[in-house]
Amino acid sequence: MSNQFVAPFGVFGGVFGVVAVLGAFACSGSAPARSETAKATAAAVDAGAAHAAQGDASAPSAAPSLESKDSKAVARTLTKVSELRGLRSLRPVPGVKLGRNELVAAVRDKALREYPPDALRHEGQVLELLGFAPPGFDYVGAMMKLLEEQLAGFYEPKDGTMYLAADLHGPEAQATLAHELVHALQDQHWDLRSRSLYRPGHSDESTATSCLAEGDATSLMIDFLLQHQGQTALALPDTLLAELAESNANMAEIKNVPHILRTSLFAPYVEGIAFVNALRRKGGWAAVDRAWERIPTTTEQILHIDKWEAGEGPLAVDTPTAQRLGPGWSKVDDDEFGELAFALMYEEWMPVADARQVASGWGGDRSSTWAKGDEIAFAVHVRYDAAPASGKNTDQGSLSEQAVRKIATALKKAFGKPALSDANHICFDRRNTGPLLFARKGNDLVMLAGPAKASPTEWSATGTCATSKAWATEILK
């Protein structure tokens, strides 16, 4: 199953939010004011850059035709996009306009067909267990709400067809189309279809692919919008998209959707465009093409381009076991978390800059989710990189020590007095959702949440910090 934060969007058929750089850029050609941004945010979200369904046709039944008015408009834009991107179009792309409800339904059907209901239920429960969603949280419903507000179209690798929301107009429609056509070119040259097949246990790798796909498509989309001003995406500060994403994530319409789902939705765009623009600054679009020949395998490589250039892969970590929980527990998920998912999780507890720093020592990880009846527990084991030999950080201890100190400070603010706190452990006995523990040994860090009994109204703890400490020792042995 996919991991709990970034990849829920994998679950939903690869629904990736394009932030609303759209109308705003097209109108002013420069950074829009916040208020303008908010208005311009009918952001394009597209599905289909990754995670094509494997089953029967998920696309709506309207038959794509190259002779339709929509397809002819797509063909004109494809020529332009192909020229800007420096990639030949190998075949035409049929285009179909759909009502928003049909678009959302198509993505939902795809997700529900591809993912077992139990897996979806457990993903939602882990969000509750970590305190990021309320008891009885309607995970699928929340995702649909996000999509309803944000979905503007998608490219379906399975039939090579573009589906666009019929209610978009002007620059917004053009930008969405340009973005999706980049996905079509990616598919034609680098086989998005096979790259986007659901691969259980490889969430971070899938997210890294999504970041490349979305960064590429979003960077070109901005070029497309700025072409008449003789500008490209490289003229804009890299922080701008992050700011736009933030204001988009705070739209009133989606305020009730848990914050981490909103930040997860935008992350592949924000992190992807920073990666792609860095490549473009070094070697133009040809450098981005080379990244497609050697796709980043971790989000660490996306967040730190030097690690991609150096070919630094993840450190191998064993999946956390759970014998200390006692008999009757079964493992319902075995996955990787990744640096980006850690950063997004820590952002729930501390300022963004701190969260990024705590996550940045990431070297590799493995997570597991455990269930016994209505009880659930979650474990992730991360191995930090060894501290750099030089530099002023050495007197502050290893990267994992620094991380634990920052985590402890932030969690005390969030949860009050810890039940357990020493140099290598910090643990909170949460009344409903049970213990939340971080433990460190050498360069290794373990986070444990639960066990607790899930309930649609009020959860109840079924473990304590004492049991969690013993569980952590089992994992860190």
Ligand SMILES: [Zn+2]
């Ligand atoms: Zn996209």
